[in-house]
Amino acid sequence: MEAIVDQTAKVDPMNKVNTELSKENPEAHDLSGLETVGIPFTDTAKMSMRDVNVFYADKQAIFDVSLDIGQNEVLAMIGPSGCGKSTFLRCLNRMNDTIDICSVQGSLKLEGQDIYDPKLDVVPLRARVGMVFQKPNPFPKSIYDNVAYGPRIHGLVNRRTDLDEIVETSLQKAGLWKEVRDRLHSPGTGLSGGQQQRLCIARTIAVSPEVILMDEPCSALDPIATAKIEELIAELSENFTIAIVTHSMQQAARVSHRTAYFHLGKLVEVNETEKVFTNPDHKLTEAYITGRFG
């Protein structure tokens, strides 16, 4: 937050650009020749995407996005509504497969392996790249069964005691264990919104994925629950690679290492989070984070 406040004082040289942007519809800007600025690539890439294009039937939603997600990095994706950040995120574990009219082109690799290879089975991919959704979506089962769901279907455990242990450690990692250990067998839908979202995170952790994708995980939560999830993201980054889509720039500033700014399906800028929120390279990023549009 501070970073953004400081920012307004420093924008003098750019004032002209900003005034122009605020006067007219930013969408009218010609983005055809747009090149991503900043540092989209890393040496320790866990996932690397090159020239990704996504179409919904005839309509193109993502244009030539190239981006790396580093090992144990938290990458935040920000941008106005409809800019394609959620679509891009859902490409990373092929959740877009459930939408018939959606087609993905380009190269998307998880540790060098093409995840859109027709021969690749999507089921183990999704076990490696887990996902937490915008709205908490616990299954209508008990808290225990919610967490045990993934390990059970993947046959990760044979004995009940092992399963108990996975459930306990996952709930502990998600910071929910103390609140629910006395009622593991009551329904997961009976928890509060924030607890439900942490339950969904625990459920994702339980299959020990390598990458966790989060699609606006706090947008349905109150500030206290949000703070808990943000703390949790920081802890989780020790073990997992995390890509998070968020509408809250403060959240992106607080939790992420690098931030990617999307605009109308194009990746405008990727930089160290601090740089994005203090001294962005691109005028569109500048305009967005200072609240000129979005």
Next chain:
Amino acid sequence: MNTSTLLVTIIILIAVAYILGRGRSLVLADASKGGFRNLNSLPFYYGTLTALWCGIPSLILVGVWLIMDGSIIDQLLIKSFPAEVTTLPPSELGLILNTVKNIAAGNMVGSDTQPYMTQAAQSLKNINQTSQMAMTVLAISVGILLAAFSWWRIRPEQKARLQVEGAFKFFLLACSCLAILTTIGIVFSVIFESIKFFKTVPITDFLFGLQWSPQMAIRADQVGSSGAFGAIPLFVGTLLISFIALVLAVPVGLMSAIYLSEYASPRVRTYVKPLIEMLAGIPTVVYGFFAALTIAPLLRDGGAWTFEFLGLQMSISSESALAAGLVMGVMIIPFVSSLSDDVISAVPQSLRDGSLGLGATKSETIKQVVIPAALPGIVGGVLLAASRAIGETMIVVMAAGLAANLTANPLESVTTVTVQIVTLLVGDQEFDSPKTLSAFALGLMLFTVTLALNYFALHVVRKYREQYE
């Protein structure tokens, strides 16, 4: 003026009243006093209010008059008959009245026309004319007077909208009461007949008796059955056939629902779903002869062949519970599949995404997340289908037979509650013998059972809906 002309006149009066009422409100909404803002309601409501005052009372008057005048005129006619005719029993009196009416209408009548009849016919014509005239005058004047009264009462501060809405609310209430009153009427008519039945046959014999043979000696000297009214064999037969039907319909319906809602492409779905639902549109009597003429012989012959091949001393009766149950099962497939399809589609996509996002396969997602989430709704659909199966009549009348065997063997012929009700009441029957009255007792029990099932099913479905909204 005849009745249809009168109705047209009243409708014209209503239109005129509307225009006048609206016009008066517009005049009152004097521009110097603020125009429309001066009125409590829009001019439309003042017009409607006047029209309602004009139309409703006079239409009610016409309705009541048309219902009542027949019997009043009959009474007047009977009074005019000679004394020896007036004392005749009601049935013969009715015949004479008919003859008189026929003469009055100019129809052909028998040769035994008495002079008093022609006289009565003449006076009937007069009375009819007078009655018609009186009704016309009264209805029109009531309409005009009340419309004028209501027109005169129009004031800018009158709460016309509230009054009009009140009237329409009352009308809506009356419509919903009609259905309820009919149900109550049916229940009471069945209950009263059942009480008569239970006066001759103890209720415990009926509920727990193991034998059903409703033939009773009509005369004291008649040889024959003394009658046994144990409903157990009928209910066992009903449950057996319904069970067979559900065993077929639930898996088939549920699986087709899963296919349609989860796997089928939108194109397939648009064709297949209406086709399945078409099964529900086939008249049950058609299913009935399909069962009796195609399935039952097929089962009998196929069974005979199979048992001979296996060297078993068994056979399938040509009217078997199996044939009726199977065809009934096909009939209720659309209930199960359509309702299940709805509840499965209502399971939020986010749950499927959650499961798929954890690396579950589509079939794991369906089995472990979608179906459990939709289960209460599916159970509700199955219960509705079951109550449909229990109440089904035509198929079992034609395919299941009449023999009240107390058996759980689906290859034998059994009978059901509904079949017995039909056979008890069809044909010439006296309406005061226990045999006929037992039909009402059976009906009451059936009604209670299906009502309980329906209530339970709706309760389950509603509970499920609350969960996701």
